[in-house]
Amino acid sequence: MTDTDMTGTDMTPALAPHAIGRDLARRDGAAKVRGTAFYADESPVENPVYCRIVASTIARGRAVSVDTGEAEGLDGVLAVLTPATAERLASTSDAELAVLQDDRVGFRGQIVGAVVAESFEVARDAAARVRVEYEVAAHDAALSADRDDLYTPDQVNPTYETDTAQGDMAAAMASAPVTLERTYTTPMLHNNPMEPHATTALWEPDRGAGALTLYDSTQGVHPVRSTVAAVLGLDEDQVRVVCPYVGGGFGSKGMPHANTVLAAMAARAVPGRPVRVALTRQQMFSLAGYRxxxxQQVQLAAQRDGALDGIAIDVVEQTSRIKEFAEQTGVPTRNMYAAPNRRTTHRLAALDVPVPSWMRAPGECPGMFGPEVALDELAAELGMDPVELRIRNEPDVDPETGKPFSTRNLVACLRRGAEQFGWPGRDPRPGVRLEGGWWIGTGVASATYPVYRMPVSTAVIGYSGGRYVARIGAADIGTGAWTVLPQIAADALGVPVQEVEVLIGDTEYPPASVAGGSSGTTTWGSALVAAAEQFRGKFGADPHEGDEIEASVPENAASERFAMHAYGAHFAEVAVHADTGEVRVPRLHGTFAAGRIVNPRLARSQLLGGMTMGLGMALMEDSVLDPRTGHVVNHDLAEYHVATNADVADLRADWVHEDDPHVNPMGSKGIGEIGIVGTAAAVANAAWHATGVRVRDLPLTLDKVLPPA
Amino acid sequence: MRPFAYQAPDDTGAAVRSVAERPDAVFLGGGTNLVDHLRLGVVSPGLLVDVTALTSTEITEVGGGLRVGAGVPNSELAADARVRSRYPVLAQALLSGASGQLRNMATTGGNPLQRTRCMYFQDVSTPCNKREPGSGCSAIGGSTRNHAVLGTSEHCIATHPSDMAVAMAALDAQVLVLGPDGERTIPFTELHRLPGDTPERDTVLEHGELITAIDLPELPMARRSRYRKVRDRASYAFALVSVAAALDVDGGVVREARIAFGGVAHAPWRARRAEEALRGATVSDESFAAAAAAELTDARPQPGVDGGNEFKIALLTRTLVATLRDLAREEA
Structure with a gap:
């Protein structure tokens, strides 16, 4: 990055950066490299036992009998949980979490039993010996846009309006000199963190507080605690959740899934013994959420000079019949570009499939694919540079609300990214560059992600042994919270970062929000700044041993006055093999405007990670659901392809300097998700430029660009 | 995963006797495939007989060719200077398979005996004639992107996953086998079966027969040979299609060709019709495409919920043409 691109306002964020902005190494890095950082399934407990799931092999019906005789006969089997024998939960309002509460099966892979045994091997053997008899009902697992049972959800994730309309989109389509109407699709996708969803659970009924301990791989210990306590009918203080390190989550560990509830139930079946439950990779394809x-039916109505008269996106997607999750795919179209006429809608098919959930940038990630490819198609139609077309439609204010943007530097990202990528002078013609047997092309797409601040998070700061020690139940899911939060607290306290420690990942610490919506640094950082200010206000610059104060994240009044988003521009170079159609991405660059970057080293890592995940989405990721069975066929990492090192070539992320005084005291916007957002569209646009073949259905596999024999 | 017994006998003869005696016994080599299947419940043997320390780990000169001990790891075979210069197609095939870690574990004898990566075969909750004869083929009408277009049957459309085996088939390798009744030699091209109505049998090996070595015959034309693998990501994926080829060209005319395909059949597919079509043909894309067409006359693509695998016809044709074109250019 350079500091010469001053693209902010004349105001600066409240906090003067000293530790903020330094590229400090991860504080947890050495422990992770040395293997001393423990993950949920290897939590330090005495004498653990192991739980193995029995999963349904039908997509809909009833598990009318579960024969556990053979399993229970094995040496070392301690308990077999079935719908008939499992404890009755206090709350079954969330059907995904109502584990073993009745014999109904709502999707293939649902938990219909579980075995607890002295060893992992015995548990696995016994689980395979549990005999389940089903009453099979006809299931329906095929999504299409022409189903007659599509319905309108009350709202879309998390609480957005389902449909919006401004002006008259139909009239715009009827009158505009240039219109474009296309259908784009993105496939079912699975998060696939390296660390599987796992819990080590211990039930000690004689203890009051902390009777249930869960070492859970999660993006939020407090959300897990409140959910599990409610499901089991426990007081929150009876449940302790611990999670210092997470081997990736990408949203799939944002909301507790059935595995965590099962772990608690299994622990309560064998009081005093810690129970380990880790999902297999295959089980992660049915029990851990997915995108x-x-x-996406996209409409664009434009003037010949590129000005949009209208933009619309009508989205059809699926949810599970047992629980609704409505991805907000149409939402980014509401405020991305200026256009007087606009429509966004969402319709759902409720199918007999696993429950969808959060996956990195829910909404923005799939929802920027269709519109950003459509803009590329429009640019070609108009004979206009696709960068300039986007700049031509830059809004002065949020088109949806009319509010000003706190900062919006999409244009700066496009300009700077174009320059760094070598975009100027690009030959716009598709399919004309054959180099060494590969068709070469370049493409661009924009990215956006909202600035979220969660309403609940509290930090304690104390002075102890000559150091400042803060505590907050935040989560570091590989993102860098262990390192970044001390940087923020140090600047808020006005001390060197080495004098500050921030302890996270335990419900023993004050409550914190989920590491989701790229909101962690904004939310927890704001709580830390509030606590630091109050600490200094009460104890001054020279505190005494044991001085301590607690403060919560304040509301941000500015969020009523401003629209707040991060922006980015993705540039991709794609090579398509002239003989085989193999698609490779020699260059993938991203330039972002995400407020002040708290730690450049970790931020770059986040952005590159998002872009790499976007590369996988662009080229290969595809959960193939067999509608005959209702299960994802390619449910392992050999067949569900994520990008390997060999797929990633020249990958770069940087950012423009942006001073945003409104988002939070640090001036930071979230960066965990925006890296994925525009990647797939940029790659697809570049593939068109390389070959002249417009691929509108991801992933962009070789068969879609392969010429005939 | 069921409990099983484990034996590490002193020599190959004892190992063969141990397996032959028990219908539920299997040999354990590098374990890169078998151990996965134990965990998944695809197989539940009662006895594993470990042969990793028993078969030769040497590569020796034999009559102008090379004898590769069954215990030679894939990584060492790929790195052998003689293999790299005399059979580059084999070194390339090996290096295009799996990962560095797996190639260190996988053995020459075990690699050809990998089972199919058909996801229905590996998922014990779905019917599969190969895993459970008579239960039905879930792949037909299901996800077929990775499935066969040649030599399929109504009972099975699985592909053989090995890259090494495709090169071996092109090279006319010979498989040395020790069984309860003594030794025999099987042409590599006859080791693997087509599924027919007994897809549970991958190879012609009888129970208790152990591969002890693979012979690579002298084949000067193989010095100019190639393996071209096409897959859905740059590394660590099975072939959608692959081509192993050697070409002997004289004055713009093909004297002889050796060609085998991967990713398209239940066995590494020796393309003898294509070879025949090329013999005496002029070097040109048209001749190469005609050779592909001759081989693919009987190809039967599969529809599927993932779009099916019809693209493999064009892909294989184009890949063969490109590979032969490159080889011919090398010759010139």
Whole structure:
């Protein structure tokens, strides 16, 4: 990055940066490299036992009998949980979490039993010996846009309006000199963190507080505690959740899934013994959430000079019949570009499939694919540079609300990214560059992600042994919170960062929000700044041993006055093999405007990680659901392809300097998700430029660009 | 995963006797495939007989060719200077497979005996004639992107996953086998079966027969040979299609060709019709495409919920043409 691109306002964020902005190494890095950082399934407990799930092999019906005789006969089997024998939960309002509460099966892979045994091997053997008899009902697991049972959800994730309309989109389509109407699709996708969803659970009924301990791989210990306590009918203080390190989550560990509830139930079946439950990779494809497939009908109405008269996106996607999750795929179209006429809608098919959930940038990630490819198609139609077309439609204010943007530097990202990528002078013609047997092309797409601040998070700061020690139940899911939060607290306290420690990942610490929506640094950082200010206000610059104060994240009044988003521009170079159609991405660059960057080293890592995940989405990721069975066929990492090192070539992320005084005291916007957002569209646009073949359905596999024999 | 017994006998003869005696016994080599299947419940043997320390780990000169001990790891075979210069197609095939870690574990004898990566075969909750004869083929009408277009049957459309085996088939390798009744030699091209109505049998090996070595015959034309693998990501994926080829060209005319395909059949597919079509043909893309067409006359693509695998016809044709074109250019 350079500091010469001053693209902010004349105001600066409240906090003067000293530790903020330094590229400090991860504080948890050495422990992770040395293997001393423990993950949920290897939590330090005495004498653990192991739980193995029995999963349904039908997509809909009833597990009318579960024969556990053979399993229970094995040496070392301690308990077999079935719908008939499992404890009755206090709350079954969330059907995903109502584990073993009745014999109904709502999707293939649902938990219909579980075995607890002295060893992992015995548990696995016994689980395979549990005999389940089903009463099979006809199931329906095929999404299409022409189903007659599509319905309108009350709202879309998390609480957005389902449909919006401004002006008259139909009239714009009827009158505009240039219109474009296309259908784009993104497939079902699975998060696939390296660390599987896992819990080590211990039930000690004689203890009051902390009777249930869960070492859970999660993006939020407090959300897990409140959810599990409610499901089991425990007081929150009876449940302790611990999670210092997470081997990736990408949203799939944002909301507790059935595995965590099962772990608690298994622990309560064998009081005093810690129970380990880790999902197999295959089970992660049915029990840990996923991104819904999306069908996006996009309309653009434009003047010959590129000015949009209208933009619309009508989305069809799926949810599970047992629980609704409505991805907000149409939402980014509401405020991305200026246009007087606009429509966004969401319709769902409720199918007999696993429950969809959060996956990195839910909404923005799939929802920027269709519109950003459509803009590329429009640019070609108009004979206009696709960078300039986007700049031509830059809004002065949020088109949806009319509010000003706190900062919006999409244009700066496009300009700077274009320059760094070598975009100027690009030959716009598709399919004309054959180099060494590969068709070469370049493409661009924009990215956006909202600035979220969660309403609840509290930090304690104390002075102890000559150091400042803060505590907050935040989560570091590989993102860098262990390192970044001390940087923020140090600047808020006005001390060197080495004098500050921030302890996270335990419900023993004050409550914190989920590491989701790229909101962690904003939310927890704001709580830390509030606590630091109050600490200094009460104890001054020279505190005494044991001085301590607690403060919560304040509301941000500015969020009523401003629209707040981060922006980015993705540039991709794609090579398509002239003989085989193999698609490779020699260059992938991203330039972002995400407020002040708290730690450049960790931020770059986040952005590159998002872009790499976007590369996988662009080229290869595809959960193939067999509608005959209702299960994802390619449910392992050999067949569900994520990008390997060999797929990643020249990958770069940087950012423009942006001073945003409104988002939070640090001036930071979230960066965990925006890296994925525009990647797939940029790659697809570049593939068109390389070959002249417009691929509107991801992933962009070789068969879609392969010429005939 | 069921409990099983484990034996590490002193020599190959004892190992063969141990397996032959028990219908539920299997040999354990590098374990890169078998151990996965134990965990998944695809197989539940009662006895594993470990042969990793028993078969030769040497590569020796034999009559102008090379004898590769069954215990030679894939990584060492790929790195052998003689293999790299005399059979580059084999070194390339090996290096295009799996990962560095797996190639260190996988053995020459075990690699050809990998089972199919058909996801229905590996998922014990779905019917599969190969895993459970008579239960039905879930792949037909299901996800077929990775499935066969040649030599399929109504009972099975699985592909053989090995890259090494495709090169071996092109090179006319010979498989040395020790069984309860003594030794025999099987042409590599006859080791693997087509599924027919007994897809549970991958190879012609009888129970208790152990591969002890693979012979690579002298084949001067193989010095100019190639393996071209096409897959859905740059590394660590099975072939959608692959081509192993050697070409002998004289004055713009093909004297002889050796061609085998991977990713398209239940066995590494020796393309003899294509070879025949090329013999005496002029070097040109048209001749190469005609050779592909001759081989693919009987190809039967599969529809599927993932779009099916019809693209493999064009892909294989184009890959063969490109590979032969490159080889011919090398010759010139």
């Amino acid at each position: 819904t497939p999306t069908i």
